Amino acid sequence: MFPINEVETHPSNLAGETAWPTQSVPVLPKPFAQAALQLSENDISQFANNKEEIKEILKNSDKRLFAPPNTENVLVLPGYDGGAEYGGAGADPDKGIIYVNANEMAWFLRMENNDNPSVNNNANNQISIGEQSYRNFCMVCHGAERTGNTASGYSNLTLVSQKMIRQNVQQIISSGKGKMPGFPVISKEEREHLVAFLFGDEKKEAGSTGLSSFQQDLYKFTGYNKFLDDNGLPAISPPWGTLTAIDLNSGEHIWQTTLGITPELPNQDTNPTGCENYGGPIITENGLLLIAGTKDGFFRAFNRFTGKLLWQTKLPAASFATPAMYQINGKQYIVLACGGEKLGTPKANVIIAFGLN
Ligand code: HEC
Numbered sequence: 001m002f003p004i005n006e007v008e009t010h011p012s013n014l015a016g017e018t019a020w021p022t023q024s025v026p027v028l029p030k031p032f033a034q035a036a037l038q039l040s041e042n043d044i045s046q047f048a049n050n051k052e053e054i055k056e057i058l059k060n061s062d063k064r065l066f067a068p069p070n071t072e073n074v075l076v077l078p079g080y081d082g083g084a085e086y087g088g089a090g091a092d093p094d095k096g097i098i099y100v101n102a103n104e105m106a107w108f109l110r111m112e113n114n115d116n117p118s119v120n121n122n123a124n125n126q127i128s129i130g131e132q133s134y135r136n137f138c139m140v141c142h143g144a145e146r147t148g149n150t151a152s153g154y155s156n157l158t159l160v161s162q163k164m165i166r167q168n169v170q171q172i173i174s175s176g177k178g179k180m181p182g183f184p185v186i187s188k189e190e191r192e193h194l195v196a197f198l199f200g201d202e203k204k205e206a207g208s209t210g211l212s213s214f215q216q217d218l219y220k221f222t223g224y225n226k227f228l229d230d231n232g233l234p235a236i237s238p239p240w241g242t243l244t245a246i247d248l249n250s251g252e253h254i255w256q257t258t259l260g261i262t263p264e265l266p267n268q269d270t271n272p273t274g275c276e277n278y279g280g281p282i283i284t285e286n287g288l289l290l291i292a293g294t295k296d297g298f299f300r301a302f303n304r305f306t307g308k309l310l311w312q313t314k315l316p317a318a319s320f321a322t323p324a325m326y327q328i329n330g331k332q333y334i335v336l337a338c339g340g341e342k343l344g345t346p347k348a349n350v351i352i353a354f355g356l357n
Pocket of ligand 1: 134137138139140141142153154155156157160163169172173177178179180181183194341342
């Protein structure tokens with residue numbers, strides 16, 4: 001166990017909001033991903049064409065550690081999706097080592113006064129039940145104009161009526177899909193209005209606003225937006241994905257390496273950028289670390305004592321999941337779920353198993 005300091009943080013300047021005054025910060029282990037606070041002009045991606053624009057945004061963003069939500073852009077790094085992600089870490093309990101993959105992807109957090117005419121654009125405030133429901137439950141991720149933010153993984157819903165049947169949309173609303181949570185609190189009747197609204201054929205019953213529990217808050221969240229350059233790549237300099245071995249006895253890093261490549265950029269075999277990754281590593285006793293998870297769609301084996309990349313193979317589609325390992329008749333297998341689709345990568349429906357010799 002390492003000491004944990006309780007440090008004072010920043011008060012909120014949003015009306016009616018109070019931020020918690022302190023946060024717990026461990027002295028060790030050493031951070032395995034960088035923080036917004038450390039970013040300077042030197043950290044603008046060399047691959048961006050719009051460096052000046054990025055410099056302005058970076059300069060004008062709130063980069064303080066634990067900055068509370070604000071009407072200015074707060075730069076969130078580690079981002080909403082890590083640092084570490086849902087896949088968890090690999091662990092060697094005997095030696096006290098953990099192996100953790102991380103994203104180095106900055107995002108924005110910005111609140112807006114809730115009197116924006118683009119939101120309340122309906123004459124006399126007579127918005128339909130479906131639209132009200134949309135604003136209440138969906139707008140935060142899919143946006144006021146329903147265009148989402150495909151670069152950040154939030155679907156565009158404007159063409160949903162051409163892509164899907166109503167039943168599927170109803171199902172997604174109640175049960176969720178991938179990263180999207182389900183909304184079982186939305187009643188069947190309200191859901192039907194919502195789907196009709198999305199399909200553009202909701203019958204408007206003027207003044208009927210009684211169904212959902214919508215309340216006009218003082219502020220609204222402007223959505224989950226990644227800090228990207230004009231090519232849709234991270235605006236900050238690589239590495240964009242890393243893998244770190246941490247000695248839990250000393251709190252020090254044993255090694256850190258990039259995880260993944262950006263195929264559209266040059267020199268990826270000598271100077272890999274790392275890339276966004278979701279899904280953790282597994283380790284073997286004899287010294288392998290096996291991980292997929294990367295947007296580039298590879299499955300990789302590293303030497304877990306040195307961090308050296310030993311082997312890699314391209315999967316039928318990206319596997320945003322942790323591999324599973326099992327043994328039959330003395331032979332060891334590793335199995336991966338390759339679904340792709342997340343982050344705009346090609347979709348597939350493949351389970352693939354590798355045998356270890
Ligand atoms: C917390 C963020 C979030 C909220 C809130 C949210 N969604 Fe989503 N939604 C997503 C994400 C992320 C996806 C992409 C999921 C995937 O394919 O992995 C998605 C996908 C969808 C899809 C499938 C689109 C396609 O082209 O495949 C539909 C339809 C949808 N959402 C409707 C809604 C509706 C209606 C609401 C409100 C009840 C809502 N969403 C609320 C995040 C959200």
